[in-house]
Amino acid sequence: MSTSRITRRDFAVLAGAALVSPVAIAQTDAPLVMRAIPHGGERVAAVGLGTARVFDVNDEPTRRKAAAVVQALTANGGRLVDTASTYGDAEAVLGAIIADAGLRDKLFIATKLESPNAEELKRSLARLKIAEVDLLQLHNVRSTQQSLAAFRGWKEQGICRHVGITSTYHRDYPAVEAVLKREKPDFVQIDYSLDNRAVEKSILPLAADVGAGVLIALPFGRGRLFRAVRGKELPDWARVFANSWGQFFLKYLLGDARVTAVIPGTADPGHMTDNADAMRGPLPDSDQRRRMVDFVEAL
Template sequence: MIAQETFRLANGVAIPKLGFGTWMIDDREVAGLVQEAVAIGYRHIDTAQAYGSERGVGEGLRASGIARDELFVTTKLAAGCKSYSEARTLIDGSLAALGVGQIDLMLIHSPQPWAEFRNGEHYFEGNLEAWRALEEAHSAGKLRAIGVSNFEQVDLDNIIANAAVKPVVNQILAHVGNTPFDLIDHCRSRDVLVEAYSPVAHGAVLKNPELAGLAAKYGVSVAQLCIRYCLELGLLPLPKTASPEHLRSDIAVDFEITAEDMTRLKGFDHDDYGEAAKFPVFGKSR
């Protein structure tokens, strides 16, 4: 099962190749979904301070009956946190909220606070301050690995050039129709694994007739095709769903897309996110 296969991060830590994203799932509901996801076969759960679901994610993992060392949990430092002292406090807050002991991977959620996302200011010094706190927590054994999210090339290079511990992951928006190939190549050249959040464009591509036709060729759903596309590119997809049915189908992606169809998918264009465009990562992603 693909969800239990792993990539090897630059620091040697194994990370499951596919994860369950929990954005916009209420903390009161997420514990049951996490428990169900683990029962289905997921071993990688992704949350964030901004999601307000760390407590519920931790509850679901503890109730899963699966040994802690067989599970991988990611969380993210609040995007507005750009100081060392605040980051230290928030890291310990995540550890307490999750209640699963060590955190496997912790990321800076964004180079900018959300209200200023992609507005030109890169917060280089603030990100280094936050990174210093992550490095400290990593050295103390609180975090197994550290990385970033939504970082452009210049933001990533700022960390790498000044870090004692290099980032091992950059979690970014990447899906059929909007795949930042230059950034992906840049990350790979620096031994940084790219995780793809919203691999189905927050649902915006699911009704596309061209993708539906191609998915039918493989006997899969559009969502499965899009998730497999990310895997074929060597990315780690993080599909999010509140549906148990979709939880099952999202990891049933053990098929291969032909080189010809991958070329077709790479050339696909999609920039209409509908209602989701109100969120910074979708509204300013192009």
């Protein structure tokens, strides 16, 4: 049973029967962590879904699995799905799910282009089966000279509602910073996880300065964090804010108010529910976040 779908009264009964922990009770019915997009102020649920690698083959088993994951996202209050023109067939898989389940209005769809190429944009919209994307990102920025002029033009035409840039290549972060400063996009997407915190001193403060929302790619370091704690119990001091390792790792990131949303990738609806539950209950404060860093550094 998902803790997010049972009421306080159900919990009281279950707790009486000692079936759930007091922490789970504290998280039930709690309001979701929502974050405002700095440009425009729209509020989005702070846990979304990434589609790299997991949805990249457009066949029946993948579409079925992907539909169950997207259903778990929306059933638990999430909206944001991040994809890209280069993630194999992921845009087409997502497009089929959106069309079949009539999900367009329930999702905030972010995709990425390698360059400001109108044909590539047309292909993405056709594969997604939508007329307007919520966020269009210039993928893997690598040069200080890259411009968002075409993306802004598409925004004016109503083809995208927000524009952004991305990179997870640290050698290219100087270019990301230069483009962020000059172009002031609505969003920047970068990699950040409990064991990969370089952006805390560089891109996060800059994003706050220029008023860019921040999407967090690779929040589990491509699963590296789960491998590091395999066979280990969640420490007691963390149980006041997390019910699982997934929530522990995501809540560290959400504990930084500069983060707009995290986009963990998963092909497992149970994992999606677990990740979405990181939007419920308390977030770690600065002392607890320091303790989380010490814990992971000692692994």
